[in-house]
Amino acid sequence: MSTNLHTLNRHERYFPELIGQIAVKKKLSFYLDAFEATKLSPFLCLVGAKGLGKTEFAKAYAKNLHNDDGHGRAFLELNCSTIKNNEQFFEQIFMPVIHDNEVTILFDEAHALPKDLTMAFLTIFNTEKNHRKNFEWDGMDFEFDFKRQTFIFATTESDKIFPPLKDRLTTIDFEPYSRNELAEIIKLCTPNITFTDEVLEKVAKSVRNNPRSAVMRSKEIMLFCASKNTTEFTEDSFDELSDAIGILPYGISFTERQILDILKECGSCTLTTLSAKIGLSPSALRRDHEMYLLNKNLMEIDGKRKITAQGIKISDLAETTRIQEE
Amino acid sequence: MANKRGRKKGYSPYVDIGYESLGDYLGKKGLVRVSRSWLEGLGYEISELGDILVPEVILQEKQSNKEDEAKIEYKLTHFE
Numbered sequence: 001m002s003t004n005l006h007t008l009n010r011h012e013r014y015f016p017e018l019i020g021q022i023a024v025k026k027k028l029s030f031y032l033d034a035f036e037a038t039k040l041s042p043f044l045c046l047v048g049a050k051g052l053g054k055t056e057f058a059k060a061y062a063k064n065l066h067n068d069d070g071h072g073r074a075f076l077e078l079n080c081s082t083i084k085n086n087e088q089f090f091e092q093i094f095m096p097v098i099h100d101n102e103v104t105i106l107f108d109e110a111h112a113l114p115k116d117l118t119m120a121f122l123t124i125f126n127t128e129k130n131h132r133k134n135f136e137w138d139g140m141d142f143e144f145d146f147k148r149q150t151f152i153f154a155t156t157e158s159d160k161i162f163p164p165l166k167d168r169l170t171t172i173d174f175e176p177y178s179r180n181e182l183a184e185i186i187k188l189c190t191p192n193i194t195f196t197d198e199v200l201e202k203v204a205k206s207v208r209n210n211p212r213s214a215v216m217r218s219k220e221i222m223l224f225c226a227s228k229n230t231t232e233f234t235e236d237s238f239d240e241l242s243d244a245i246g247i248l249p250y251g252i253s254f255t256e257r258q259i260l261d262i263l264k265e266c267g268s269c270t271l272t273t274l275s276a277k278i279g280l281s282p283s284a285l286r287r288d289h290e291m292y293l294l295n296k297n298l299m300e301i302d303g304k305r306k307i308t309a310q311g312i313k314i315s316d317l318a319e320t321t322r323i324q325e326e
Numbered sequence: 327m328a329n330k331r332g333r334k335k336g337y338s339p340y341v342d343i344g345y346e347s348l349g350d351y352l353g354k355k356g357l358v359r360v361s362r363s364w365l366e367g368l369g370y371e372i373s374e375l376g377d378i379l380v381p382e383v384i385l386q387e388k389q390s391n392k393e394d395e396a397k398i399e400y401k402l403t404h405f406e
Contacts (some may be wrong), residue, residue, distance in 0.1 A: 062403075074402060074403065075404075079399045082396060082397070089398065092397065097400075097402065
């Protein structure tokens, strides 16, 4: 019991501003404790769907790393899709920012790393006992000191990372957020607004499964309250806001409502038919809209696309919203 | 009937290969043996010691390409 309390206090101490992801917090806290003792951190790879907070967690982790002189360690965020090759990386990033400095580097969208840099990392991150690694490239020698430089990778598509590189990284998997956690995030992001529990639940129900969506909804609530000069967000306020900016049940988009309407009308249909009726490419439909409807159990795919009982309910509810709008 | 000797009519010791295809095989830094006069015709100078001096116009173009190359997007945060 006391151990559990100790663990809870520890990860709450390291990540006081972040909601949920208890397993991630515990694992990162373990590595932060190890860092305090050894000044070494494993090469982490944060894996999870978009909007789950990978970058926020990487930043919070980095905030807990300290240099030899006790000062906070600088945090460098790189978007891998903008790195074209080794030359560009070593010239623009390594020499001016990393070399001989104490810094944490986040390689965001790590699945987009160029091939030659991936190969270089295979050598660089192949460390055993030594915390230093020298890498020779183009007749030059680049020194990496893993007590001074911490490397973190983040990706939504871990299957696209070259497997031998993935083997050298410690994977941290993100899990989905519960509705209560999303409600907590909304509350945290709207510090001066009061909600009843029912309204907060209704608002949480309208966001799309991830904290990024909850943060965006919070901003809309703040704007609404500012424009109405109020600090209270009621059920009527939510209805008014939904009407104004088009919030549909479960936070579905207008295209998703259209998919549900078509499936309700046709019974079932192929992806090609859906694509022809809606006017979006099959891949865009599959990637951007169907995944969410499947996740929410509003449609199913059994050879053809079909609407579920829950989908019919939501489609009817959205229809009511549309009649009210008109 | 005597055997015909020599190369067939139309034979050439040279073949055409696309630069891109050859580059894929050799890479950017592969060593290719070329004729001295051909290289000089392109504007290169070859010193007595055999060092090759790259024409100024190529150096300038290389520099301007480098400047045009997209910058890596990054953000550096210093925690207090």
